[in-house]
Each structure stands twice: as structure tokens, then as C-alpha cells.
Amino acid sequence: MIICICKRVSDREIRRLVDEGATSLADIRRETELGTQCGKCACETRRMVRELNADQ
Numbered sequence: 740m741i742i743c744i745c746k747r748v749s750d751r752e753i754r755r756l757v758d759e760g761a762t763s764l765a766d767i768r769r770e771t772e773l774g775t776q777c778g779k780c781a782c783e784t785r786r787m788v789r790e791l792n793a794d795q
């Protein structure tokens with residue numbers, strides 16, 4: 740599922756980045772440019788990253 744429509748970043752990609760050590764929205768943004776256009780995906784991504792890190 741696409742989370743960031745503007746930059747075409749999927750939940751799968753976010754999961755992969757967390758597996759590789761991403762712990763924040765800033766980490767995801769640095770790698771993918773997610774959230775750098777309209778910004779609507781930021782809240783959902785922040786929540787996802789927090790939950791995925793809590794599961795690890």
C-alpha cells in the first residue's frame with residue numbers, strides 16, 4: 740500500500756527501512772523524500788515507525 744502518494748513510498752519500503760535501523764520520520768524522509776511535498780503522509784508514517792520500532 741502506498742503511504743506517500745507524492746513520492747510513491749509504500750508501507751513495505753517503510754518496514755524495510757525500520758528493519759535496517761530507521762527510528763524516526765526524519766530517517767525515512769532522508770532515504771525516500773517521503774513527506775517533502777504535501778506532508779499529508781507524515782502523521783501516519785510517524786505512527787507506523789513508532790509501532791514498528793516498539794515491535795522489535
Ligand code: FES
Nearest residue numbers: 743745777778780
Ligand atoms: Fe507524502 Fe504528499 S503524500 S508528501
